[in-house]
Amino acid sequence: MRRAPIGALVALCACATPTTTWRPATGAIRSSAGFSLRLPPGWMVLSRGPSSTNGFIAASRDGPGLQCIAAGVTALGPEGSPALNALAAWQRLPLYGSGGSGSGRALFIVSSSLGGEASPPEVVAFSGVPVAGLPGFRAEMAFVDPRGMPVRALVLGAISGDWVYWILYAAPARHYYELDLPTFEDVATTFRVGPLPRPPTEPPP
Amino acid sequence: MGVVEPVVPVYELDSAGNLREVPEWTHAAQQQLAQAIAAELEARGIRAFPVVSSLETEAELDDALLLFGAVARDAVYANYVIPFVSPAARFQYSLGDLSGLAATYGVDGFVFAVGHGENSSAGRTASEVGKTVTSALLAILGGGGVYTPQFGEDWLAVGLVDAKGDLLWFGVRDSSSGDVSVKSGAASITHGATEQMPPRQPAPPPPGGPAQEAR
Numbered sequence: 001m002r003r004a005p006i007g008a009l010v011a012l013c014a015c016a017t018p019t020t021t022w023r024p025a026t027g028a029i030r031s032s033a034g035f036s037l038r039l040p041p042g043w044m045v046l047s048r049g050p051s052s053t054n055g056f057i058a059a060s061r062d063g064p065g066l067q068c069i070a071a072g073v074t075a076l077g078p079e080g081s082p083a084l085n086a087l088a089a090w091q092r093l094p095l096y097g098s099g100g101s102g103s104g105r106a107l108f109i110v111s112s113s114l115g116g117e118a119s120p121p122e123v124v125a126f127s128g129v130p131v132a133g134l135p136g137f138r139a140e141m142a143f144v145d146p147r148g149m150p151v152r153a154l155v156l157g158a159i160s161g162d163w164v165y166w167i168l169y170a171a172p173a174r175h176y177y178e179l180d181l182p183t184f185e186d187v188a189t190t191f192r193v194g195p196l197p198r199p200p201t202e203p204p205p
Numbered sequence: 206m207g208v209v210e211p212v213v214p215v216y217e218l219d220s221a222g223n224l225r226e227v228p229e230w231t232h233a234a235q236q237q238l239a240q241a242i243a244a245e246l247e248a249r250g251i252r253a254f255p256v257v258s259s260l261e262t263e264a265e266l267d268d269a270l271l272l273f274g275a276v277a278r279d280a281v282y283a284n285y286v287i288p289f290v291s292p293a294a295r296f297q298y299s300l301g302d303l304s305g306l307a308a309t310y311g312v313d314g315f316v317f318a319v320g321h322g323e324n325s326s327a328g329r330t331a332s333e334v335g336k337t338v339t340s341a342l343l344a345i346l347g348g349g350g351v352y353t354p355q356f357g358e359d360w361l362a363v364g365l366v367d368a369k370g371d372l373l374w375f376g377v378r379d380s381s382s383g384d385v386s387v388k389s390g391a392a393s394i395t396h397g398a399t400e401q402m403p404p405r406q407p408a409p410p411p412p413g414g415p416a417q418e419a420r
Contacts, residue, residue, distance in 0.1 A: 021287050062298065063279025096282060105379055106285035109360045112321045113278040149271035174272045175301030175370065 021097035022060075023047050028190075031055045033073045035132075035165050038190035040183060043069075046095065056093055064095035065145075067180040069187055071167040076159060083139035083155040086166040087121050116146030121153065132165065132193045134158035142173070152177040154184065158193050165193045206246060206365065207256035207312040209270055211238045215322035215386050218357040224323065230386040234322055237391035242316055242363060245395055249404040256310055269300045269370075273317035276300065277362035280375060298372040307368035314367040320394075322385040323357030359385050361398045374402055 025039035033055030039045065046058040056072040058064065070090045076082060096110055121143035129138045136158040145151050150173035157166040169184035171177040215230035239255050246253035258266050276298045284296070303315060341351050360379040364372050378397035383390035 063275075063283040065275045065279045065282075066298075097287065106281050108358055109321075109362075109377065109379060110278055110282045110286060112358075112360070113274060113319070145275075147271060147274055148267075149275060150268070172272050172275055174268045175299055176272075179299075 211318035241395035320361035
C-alpha cells in the first residue's frame, strides 16, 4: 500500500488539541469487569475516562468504523440472543469521543457523518464452541450501518453463571472484514476470563 | 480517472438549528461537485470524466463509495480529533480491489467524494443578521463582542484511489460560507479540498516505447 498524503485538513485543523480518549494498546489489557486480552502493536484502545466504558474494552488500528475489536460482559438474560446483546452493547459504546477544544471543526465532520439507525443485525452462522476455557458460542452476524454500508461482525461468547463474557470483531464487509479477521482470531486466543467480576454496568446510551 | 458521483446531502438549517434534507439541493450539489472535481483534476493534467453506473457496476460502485465515506470519517477522526498514532504515521487506507471496475470504465483509478451541506433558511438568516447587528451596536456602546452569525457548515472530502483500491491522496475542507449546490460554492469548496493535490507525475517511458497517457 502506498502512503497517501493528507491534504487541506492540515491547515483546517492545525490547532487541533490532542485528547486522551484513545491510547496505544501495550501489553495485556485488563478490564475491571474481570477479563483480559492482548492486542498487537499499532492498535489503539478506548480509554476509560469522562465517557466511561464501564469495564468494556474497544480497540482499533485505523479507526473504529474500519475495524473494531471489543470485549465486555453482559447478563445472560432470558430474552434475546447473547450474541445480539453483545453487539448491541458494542453499538452503545462511545467510539467517537470528542477531541480537545481545538478539534471542533474536525469533530463536526465526524459527527455529521454519524447518526441514524443501523438495520437490525442478522445472525448468519452460530455454533457452540469453548471460549476462554468456558462453554461458549461463536456467532457471525451482518447488518447495515446507518449510512447504508454492509458490516460484518463475529462474536465469541463465554458463559459463566449468569454472565456472558464476549469478544467481538466488527468491520465493513468490503475489504476490511477479511483484512483484519486473522488479527481478531489471534487476539481471541488471548481472551481470558477471571477472576469472577462484580456485575458491570451497561455503557451509556 | 473516473469521477464517481459524490454523495453530499444538503440540508436546510432552520432558526432552531434543525436540519431537513432538500433533495433538489442535494441533486444539484452532486452535479456541481462532480464537475468541479473533474475540473480540478484536469487542471493538474489528469484526464477525468464522470462515471455513470450501470446495472453491472452500480452495486460495487455503491459499496466502494459507502466504504470511502467510512474511510473519510475515520481518517479525519483518527488524524485530527484524537491522537490515533498509527494511522497518522501510516495513513494507509483502501477501498478493496477495484480492478474490475477500472477495466470496465477504462480508467487507472477513481475519485470519490463525500460531504455535507447546510443552507440557512430565510428565517434563520434574518435571525442571525439581527443578532449580529444588535451585538455590533452593543459593542459600539461598550458592551461585549460582536456575534458571529451561524449560517451553516459545509464540508467535502475527496480521495484518489487506484485500481487496487489503495487511497493515493486524500483532502478535506470545511466552509461556513457559500452554497455547495451552486456552481461557485461547489467550485470553491472543491478547490479548497484539492488545493494540495499534486499535478500528475509523468509516467516513466517503458523500455523502447512511448510514455503512457494517464486516463
